[in-house]
Structure formats: C-alpha cells, structure tokens
Amino acid sequence: MTGVRACGWGELDDRAARRVIVGGRPVALVRLGNRVHAIDDTCSHAEVSLAEGEVDAEECTLECWKHGSLFDLETGEALTLPALKPVAVHSVVVNGDDVLVELVPELGQ
Template structure:
C-alpha cells in the first residue's frame, strides 16, 4: 500500500487555493483548480526554483514558474514552454473523510 500524506481538510482548500508541504526533502504543492485537486513537485526543472508560488491558468490547467515563465501542466508535470524541458513529478490526490491526501509512492 502506498503512503498517503494528509494535506488538510478539503474545506481549507477551496477553488483557487493552494497548499505546499515538505515530505522527505521534497516540496509538493497541492492546488484546487475549479474543484479538481492536483499535486505537483514545487520545483522548476529549469533552475530548481519554487514552482508553487507561480500563477495558475485554470483554463489551461498550468502553473507558471515565477522566475523564468515556463508553463507546467498540472496533470502531468510536463513543461509546455521553455526554458524548462524536463518534467517534474506529479502525485495522485484523493479525498477521504473530508481530508485531502496525496500518494507519494
């Protein structure tokens, strides 16, 4: 069974909100995009800068690196624009008992 990490109660993560946690030296940002939850590594693969603080485009389901503007797909972690060309990790998100959890395996 994969390790599930509790993030927060669902009502603390309404649409448009985000939460960043650290797990085993890995920062992960969980975002609520129009009611759908996504978890993505909080690290731009271009220069290891924080990704989770960047603007989110709900229509395109992307997050933009605040340093150099690379867009990453929240569903897959694949960069859609340069200068980043390597994907970052994404993690499955579940809600159980009103608690948002991510699978970090």
C-alpha cells in the same frame, strides 16, 4: 490508494497553489473546483517553488514565477521554455476534509 495527509480541504483556495511537505518532499497542491492536483514543487529549470507561481485554470497549468515556464498539472510536462524537463505528478484523494497525497518516485531515479 494509501496516501499521506497533506492538508485540509479548507486550507486550499480555488485556482491557487499551496506548498506542502509530504514525506519530506515539497509538493505543490492546486485546487481547481472540486479537484486537487499535486506536482513536485520545484521548477525543473530554476529550482524555485512552483507554488508561488500563477495558476491557469482553463489550461490546467502552473507557471514558474522566476522565468515563466508552464507546467501541465495533469502530466507534469514542461510546456514552455526555459524548462525542458517535467516534474513528477502525484495521486490525490480527498477524503472528507483530508487531502491525501501518494508520492511517486522522484523523476530520474
């Protein structure tokens, strides 16, 4: 995988989301234990930052703070209303202290 450095491992709190910009695109990074998930950081319903929402480590979801839509961190699927459309999921590799993200094309393009 050829990814772009998004942040350092030490910058990510466990069970929390962090907004980063990768290649000009907002991405929400979520650390769950020794794993990091990366999804587009814009709610598909309200167009607000998902990184400001609540992480559910057991369900592997991120909740939009504005209206409560849940997004699956592994698939990007919108699990609850009012969001209907998924968000993109990106590949992540941790190399030492570097968290590398490989972006996928934006959904719908």
